Amino acid sequence: MTDTLTPVLTDDWDAAQSWKLATYESRGGYGALKKALGMAQDDIITAVKDSGLRGRGGAGFPTGMKWSFIPQDNPKPKYLVVNADESEPGTCKDIPLMMASPHTLVEGVAISSYAIRANKAFIYIRGEVLHVIRRVQAAVAEAYLAGHLGKNIHGSGYDLDVVVHAGAGAYICGEETALLEGLEGRRGQPRLRPPFPAVAGLYASPTVINNVESIASVPSIIANGADWFGSMGTEKSKGFGIFSLSGHVANPGQYEAPLGITLRQLIELAGGIRSGHELKFWTPGGSSTPLLTAEHLDVPLDFEGVGEAGSMLGTRALQIFDETTCVVRAVLRWTEFYKHESCGKCTPCREGTWWLTQTLARLENGQGSAEDLDLLVDQCENILGRSFCALGDGATSPITSSIQYFREEYLAHLEHGGCPLDPMASTAFATEGASA
Template sequence: MTTPDPLTPVLTRRWGLPRSWSLETYEQHDGYAALRAALAAHPDQIIQLVKDSGLRGRGGAGFPTGMKWSFIPQGPDGAGAKPKYLVINADEGEPGTCKDIPTMMADPHSLIEGCIITSYAIRAHFCAIYVRGEALHCIRRVQGAVNEAYAKGYLGKNILGSGFDLDIVVHAGAGAYICGEETALLDSLEGRRGQPRLKPPFPATSGLYASPTVVNNVETIATVPAIVAGGSDWFRSMGTERSPGPKIYSISGHVERPGQYEAPLGVTLRQLLEMAGGMKDGVPLKFWTPGGSSTPLFTAEHLDVPLDFEGAAAAGSMLGTTAVMVFNETVSVPWAVMKWTEFYKHESCGKCTPCREGTYWLEHILHRMVAGQGTPEDVETMLDVCDNILGRAFCALGDGATSPITSGIEYFRQEFLDLCAAQSAVAQPEQLAELTGVSA
């Protein structure tokens, strides 16, 4: 399959326009044309179109979107016994991830149009957009776009004369990373403490208010109008066979031009670095994350790994949220791992013992090591703790917390051991400063 020019924008094509967030600008550039086409089709046709396109969830898991929609139980008449709900996960909290908030700031109507089309396809008449609480500017921007859509007849009763009704509510979270987990988000949305639910039952049958619910990421839903407008074959002309379509990559760290870069799935870090102007000040690459801190680290040896769902997994990591954090040779791996572990320990909801206790002890061990009081045995202890968290935590937060530690030790074990050797009773502050990159 031929790969189109990585610089040809699809998802970000309106970002640079004057007042790109306004309804007027959106309509001038084909806005809500896809909605009209969708409303003229049968809901099942929309689900099949998205299935055929191969769109996979852009929130990290990569689950086929059309398949998730088809899990929603429908009655013989398409109505079903319970109401259906669409919930948008806009609680972007993964360290390094910055794609959904820019989308909502620059082009909120693409999300809203996608919400209407998706709700029509799954026969939902209520949609909630759950936005991270700290992003107040983003909440205001999305709420303003929702108000514009209501005023123009794209939301509310009898949308565009189709007989389809939909209400959208913008809900502000309270700033908890755990609410990025879909069932914790649902509990928070219902007014309870944000904690993950035991599955099964899954949200498709027992989600919001114990009713069938689709939970999708912002980028996933904002992609839907483009699929309806362009068709499944056009969408599959980008990306790879099993991971088709364009993707927004968040590139941060030691690059000349950090930011959001749209490219087809399957692009490599080498290509992304060219787009971002290369390594900052020419200092060589040391390690990087393909999808945020909860994905195992990559090194300079992985520059040409295809950044799609299969390529990242085959190389030993995950595509995740495509939060590409780039670190040069000046950064200490143990120190970076410690900072990430502090985050996961702080954000653990405490519901399950492996995550609650495991992240606590991992943080303490790393603090001791970086402070000059660690031992080589601590490396094995951390691997043992990670082994007791992985696959045993209530949700993916615990698994994600182990990723930077286990991969950091896999690729940079000697750096951990060297640090421990320097942290003996005779270690000098200058030695620690040199090894950790933190001034004494």
């Protein structure tokens, strides 16, 4: 089974002081940058296109194609922005990557910036992870001293400045245009599109925004070639990715494997579901993706396979829940998160998430009626596709999918006067039944 793992981004994680420049360079680090500086910039974009690399931040848009949208005849400066505002519940891949091997990201930033003709790059990191911010700042400082960043990099005539920016702790800033608002010093709220960031992004200039893992994958593509990257994964979802397994597995953690691996294989690698229990439901891409069940264990974890199963691959945040978990309570907790993190700009999300939590809370407490399930679905339909950004859509995903697969569990809450998995609620129900 271990043959299914493809340690590329995670290959250095077990090295002594893996975050240091000396360690990274001793294992071939920054060799790809030197190679890239000797290539035509359009050839780098073509290589990334040919590799089939798709955005690793959730949407899965082809990375090379996004780079090619930058209008090179625009006289304004070009910018690269790295979205390191990893805040999706269950997602934990970018933060350990930046902690264990920040120079992989820094090298990717340098190559990507060179390819799109940007002389300024920003790494936007969520403000709560101060230890990560400091580590990336230290790596950037090391790279400047070694000549990998700054003026006339390695005698190529190319200049690049990199800024590590600490966000203000808002989930909404993971949305790319809200992130740009935060970078410009304003409240993080999504922008109306068009214009799109490629045309008018940061400071109204052409801007590429990519996830940490997307940019960190670029050095290996330049070093090993597009065909090497494309030889892994599936036909339409090429390459490798970091899968974050959390929850009720024996060994939770990050597993780097080709896209198309199944959850069954990953659970086996993780030592199986915790002893004495069985899988009940799981999320393929964090809490904003429709949940799946044990019947989907063999679905290929690529963009197409998960999509056909009715969900989204997203950030590959695989949250695993066994039969001891109340699906209604889990969905309520996620919905409370989205209500709290809504920026309030648009009515469907601001008001809709509030009403969703009210209805869910009644059901979780065994109050209300069966009609509330139809009310929930109606509320979700009025939010879906009508909010400014994907936060509203994401808030509806766990609700509609949980009603699809676990409608009887919702109804059981009404029958029991609370959660049937809660011993106190079950005891109260049994006592009332005996009295009757």
